[in-house]
Amino acid sequence: MIDNEVFDADVLVVGAGPMGATTALALATYGVRVAMVSRWPWVANTPRAHITNQRAMEVLRDLGVEEEVLRVATPWDQMGDMLFATSLAGDEIARLRAWGTGDARMGDYLSGSPCPLLDVVQPLLEPILVHNAAARGADLRFNTEYLGHEQDGQGVTSRLQDRVTGHEYTFRTRYLVGADGARSQIAEEIGLPFEGRLARAGTVYVQFEADLDRYVRHRPSTLHWIACPAGEFGEIGMAVLRAVRPWDEWIAGWGFDMAQGEPELSPEVLIDRVRTLIGDPDIELTIRNVSTWYVNQQHALDYAKGRVFCGGDAVHRHPPSSGLGSNTSIQDAFNLAWKLAYVVRGHAAPSLLESYSPERAPVGAQVVARANQSRLDYRPLQDCFKDPGAEDPFAAGMRRLKDPGPEGVRVREALYQALALKQTEFSAQGTELNQRYESSAVVPEPDAEPEEWKRDPGLFLQATTRPGAKIPHAWLVGRDGRRLSTLDITGKGEFSLVTGIAGQAWAQAAAELEAPYLRTVVIGEPGSADPYGEWHGVRELPEAGALLVRPDGYVAWRHSEPVDDTADARKLLEQALRAVLGWETITMEEVNR
Numbered sequence: 001m002i003d004n005e006v007f008d009a010d011v012l013v014v015g016a017g018p019m020g021a022t023t024a025l026a027l028a029t030y031g032v033r034v035a036m037v038s039r040w041p042w043v044a045n046t047p048r049a050h051i052t053n054q055r056a057m058e059v060l061r062d063l064g065v066e067e068e069v070l071r072v073a074t075p076w077d078q079m080g081d082m083l084f085a086t087s088l089a090g091d092e093i094a095r096l097r098a099w100g101t102g103d104a105r106m107g108d109y110l111s112g113s114p115c116p117l118l119d120v121v122q123p124l125l126e127p128i129l130v131h132n133a134a135a136r137g138a139d140l141r142f143n144t145e146y147l148g149h150e151q152d153g154q155g156v157t158s159r160l161q162d163r164v165t166g167h168e169y170t171f172r173t174r175y176l177v178g179a180d181g182a183r184s185q186i187a188e189e190i191g192l193p194f195e196g197r198l199a200r201a202g203t204v205y206v207q208f209e210a211d212l213d214r215y216v217r218h219r220p221s222t223l224h225w226i227a228c229p230a231g232e233f234g235e236i237g238m239a240v241l242r243a244v245r246p247w248d249e250w251i252a253g254w255g256f257d258m259a260q261g262e263p264e265l266s267p268e269v270l271i272d273r274v275r276t277l278i279g280d281p282d283i284e285l286t287i288r289n290v291s292t293w294y295v296n297q298q299h300a301l302d303y304a305k306g307r308v309f310c311g312g313d314a315v316h317r318h319p320p321s322s323g324l325g326s327n328t329s330i331q332d333a334f335n336l337a338w339k340l341a342y343v344v345r346g347h348a349a350p351s352l353l354e355s356y357s358p359e360r361a362p363v364g365a366q367v368v369a370r371a372n373q374s375r376l377d378y379r380p381l382q383d384c385f386k387d388p389g390a391e392d393p394f395a396a397g398m399r400r401l402k403d404p405g406p407e408g409v410r411v412r413e414a415l416y417q418a419l420a421l422k423q424t425e426f427s428a429q430g431t432e433l434n435q436r437y438e439s440s441a442v443v444p445e446p447d448a449e450p451e452e453w454k455r456d457p458g459l460f461l462q463a464t465t466r467p468g469a470k471i472p473h474a475w476l477v478g479r480d481g482r483r484l485s486t487l488d489i490t491g492k493g494e495f496s497l498v499t500g501i502a503g504q505a506w507a508q509a510a511a512e513l514e515a516p517y518l519r520t521v522v523i524g525e526p527g528s529a530d531p532y533g534e535w536h537g538v539r540e541l542p543e544a545g546a547l548l549v550r551p552d553g554y555v556a557w558r559h560s561e562p563v564d565d566t567a568d569a570r571k572l573l574e575q576a577l578r579a580v581l582g583w584e585t586i587t588m589e590e591v592n593r
Contacts, residue, residue, distance in 0.1 A: 005154055005172075009035040009139060010344045012158055012173040014146045014186060016043055018122070019312025019329035020179030021129035025063055026337035028136035030493045032344050035139040035171065037146060037160060043126035046207065046289055047244045047251060050121045050222065051079075051099070051323030053432045055470075056330045057115035058553065062491045066115065068128045073120035074246055077101065078220040082426065084381070086228055087279025088215045088241060091398060093227060093385050095219065096419055098426035105427050112429060112461040113473050114485035119222045121244055122326065148189065149176055151307045175340055176308045179333075182296060184314035190305040196298030196368065198317065201234055201375075203293055204263055206252045206270050210285035212278065213247040220246065227385050228394055230276045233257060235375040237382040239277050252277055256292070265290050295319045295375070299368040303357040309336055316364035321374035322425045324367045327432065332360050338493065338551035339441070342581065347517050349582030355439035363435055370458075374425040380418035384411050424458055433461045437468040441550070443557040443579050444468070465540045465547055467555050471498070474534035479527045486535060489528050490549045494519050495556070497573065500543030501525060505563050509570035515577065517551075548576050556580045 011027055013020045016038035027034035052060075052073070060066045080101030084093040099117050100109035109117070134140050147159040147168070156176040161168045178186025182198075216224070224241040231239025234255025242251040252274045256263040267287060275281050296317035303315050311332035318325065336356050342348035390396030400411050424431075434457050438444075444467055453462060463472035471486055478484045490496040494517050499506040501524040510520045521528055523535050524543075530536055541547070544562030546569070547555055557576040563569045578584050 007033075007155060007173055008171050009033045009173050011035070011175045011177060011340055012037065012156070012171055013177045013179055014038075014158075015179030015181060015312070015314075016040070016126065016130060016140075016142070017179060017181065017312060017329065018049065018125070018129070018326040019314075019333050020177070021126055021133060022059070022063075022330045022333035023177055023179060023311070023337050024138045024140070025065070025129050025133040025136070026334060027341060028133050028138040029063055030337065030341035030345075031137075032341045033137075033139075034133075035141065035173070036133065037141045037144040039143070039145045039163060041143050043130060044122035046291070047121040047123065047242075049320065049323075049326035050119050050242070050244075051327070052118045052120050052125070053323065053327045054109065054113040054115050054117060054429070055432050055435075056327040057118065058113060058487055059330050059334045061115055061487070062334075062553070063132075065128050065132050068132075069118065069120055069125060072124040072128070073118035074222060074243070076116040076118060078246055079117065079119050079222050080426075081219040082221045083216075083219055083224040084238075084385075085224070085226060086394065086398065087226055087277060088212065088224060089279030090228075093398075093401065094415060094419055096422060096426060098221065098223070100427050100429060102427075105429070108429055108460060111473075112433060112463065114475075114487060119243075125326075146180065146185065149186070149308070151176070156307050174307065174344060177336065177340075178308065178310040178314050179312050179329075180314055182313040182317045184310060186308065187300065187310045187314045190308050190310070192303070192305070192310060192315065193301045194298050195301060195365075196296070196317075198296045198298055199258070199294035200297055201295035202256045202258045202263075203234075203253055203295065203319075204256055204265070205289075205291050205293065206274055206287060207244070207250070207289040208252065208274055208285050208287045209249050210274075210278070210283055211248050212241075212250065212283075215278070216243070216247050222246075226277045227382075227397075228276065230254065230273050232386075232394075236378045237386070238378065241277055258294075263292065265292075295372070297368055297372045299361075299364045301361060303332075303361055303364075304353070309340075309353070309356060311336060311360070315361070316368050318368040318371040319375060321371045322367075322428060322431070324371055324431070328363060328367050331363070331435075334552050335360055341493065342517070342551075347581065351582035352441060352580075355437075355441035358439040359437040359441070366431075370424075370428075370431055377421050377425065380414065380421060384415040384418055428458050430455075430457045430460045430462070433470065434458075435470070436466075437554055440582070441556060441580050442468045442554070443576055445558060445560065463538050465538070465555055465558055467558050469555055470553050471547070471549050471555055472538040474530075474538055475532055476523065476535060477529040477531055484528075486523075487553060489521050491551055491553050493517075493551050495551060495577070496521050496547075496549040498523065498547040498549055499545065500539075502542075502544040502562065502564075503546060505544070505566045505569040506546045506573065508566045509573050512566070512570055513574065513577075518577070546573070548573070548580070550580070
């Protein structure tokens with residue numbers, strides 16, 4: 001991009017959470033001058049988000065930080081033997097194999113992605129994102145308050161304040177990214193339209209330390225649900241014990257009645273409540289932090305106005321049910337960052353940025369709906385372990401569950417059906433990986449029939465090379481004889497033209513275009529061999545067909561017929577690139593100059 005104005009940076013990111021830090025990391029990785037500001041002295045100081053799904057891990061893999069995250073996270077095999085019980089030491093009601101850890105689903109997860117799920121809390125994840133962003137050139141400013149902005153046809157002027165010295169100053173950038181959380185000032189300033197409501201239910205979180213190894217090591221999980229009077233209020237109808245660090249750092253959570261005002265949070269009351277949930281009145285524990293938070297059900301209909309873009313909790317506000325919050329925020333960042341980079345570097349027209357909202361806003365709406373529905377889906381479970389007409393509903397419910405007669409048979413059958421319903425929250429690989437994009441940055445196939453879902457699209461991944469879907473994972477073999485994923489030979493800030501050995505016309509056409517952001521991947525040649533035939537099984541096009549894969553791993557265009565003429569291939573490829581990048585009125589030679 002050529003202009004005469006001097007900017008302090010190309011992009012200013014406000015907020016250092018998963019959305020902000022991932023945006024800064026990606027932009028710095030792509031060579032864009034990016035600054036990130038946060039009003040806080042450092043990153044998150046409480047556990048907050050923790051479940052990190054496969055798609056978020058794929059993003060972190062692409063950005064080169066996957067191994068660092070693996071070292072600090074609770075591993076996948078320690079996450080999912082989920083317990084429902086009267087207390088951690090009390091009677092078990094049921095267990096659920098969550099997050100794909102059960103035998104019935106693990107194969108789906110292993111075949112769907114090169115990455116595992118992990119449990120990594122924000123105070124461990126965010127420093128990795130921040131440190132790597134700084135190491136790659138991002139300008140990071142903590143203790144810096146965002147005060148407001150004005151945008152014009154050339155850029156955005158933001159007002160900032162150093163919270164240590166009180167000094168106020170302006171900061172000029174081409175673009176502004178609002179990653180400033182659920183109370184986003186920036187979303188309010190640009191007038192983003194929202195649907196839904198805020199603070200529809202309240203929850204208490206108590207972060208504490210206690211050695212609970214003897215209760216959980218034989219049934220490891222990061223979430224344990226406790227059905228008892230101490231945790232019965234609210235939609236979920238149970239309290240939760242969440243492992244922050246196995247197995248000595250925890251969060252206890254339960255709902256409270258907002259109509260009665262703020263809940264009682266004295267140390268004596270909290271210690272007694274936590275001991276009740278554990279089921280050990282003498283357990284030694286230390287409370288580290290107490291907070292209340294509120295269940296939101298709100299999403300933005302649009303994520304941008306002019307040169308200002310919002311993402312993360314600023315635009316999708318919902319409870320942690322289904323573990324979608326930080327994961328969706330990371331994916332917002334990954335979608336936006338490459339588009340900003342391409343426009344800033346002159347590879348794409350500014351109109352490319354108009355594809356951000358059409359692609360991510362539907363995902364945000366889906367996530368908000370799913371997270372809130374997951375809370376409602378606990379009701380069938382409550383009906384199994386609680387008899388509301390009894391003097392002691394929980395004791396009566398447990399007696400009914402153990403009844404050898406017809407009523408016990410009925411309740412136990414209902415219990416297993418209720419557990420199966422909770423798989424839509426706890427093993428929803430489809431919700432996490434089946435996102436489909438429709439925008440100007442995706443070229444639809446002419447006369448393509450609507451996609452048919454062969455299985456439940458919330459539970460099961462349906463891998464496809466259709467435009468708008470993420471390129472399927474398939475194991476290939478590199479030059480060193482080691483396995484590598486199709487995701488490893490695409491992405492990394494570049495477009496990828498993917499074809500087979502018979503697609504030499506495509507390879508020659510790409511070489512002739514000399515686009516600095518386009519790599520060619522010929523699957524079957526050295527470096528991307530397909531000895532397992534996995535790519536052959538998922539590619540959905542002939543060997544001499546071609547895919548154009550975007551930097552974020554999504555298929556921008558597909559040509560499903562073989563092409564053997566280089567001139568034809570070049571014409572088709574150039575048309576696709578111009579359409580995706582917004583250069584439909586000029587030639588690729590002009591773009592590359």
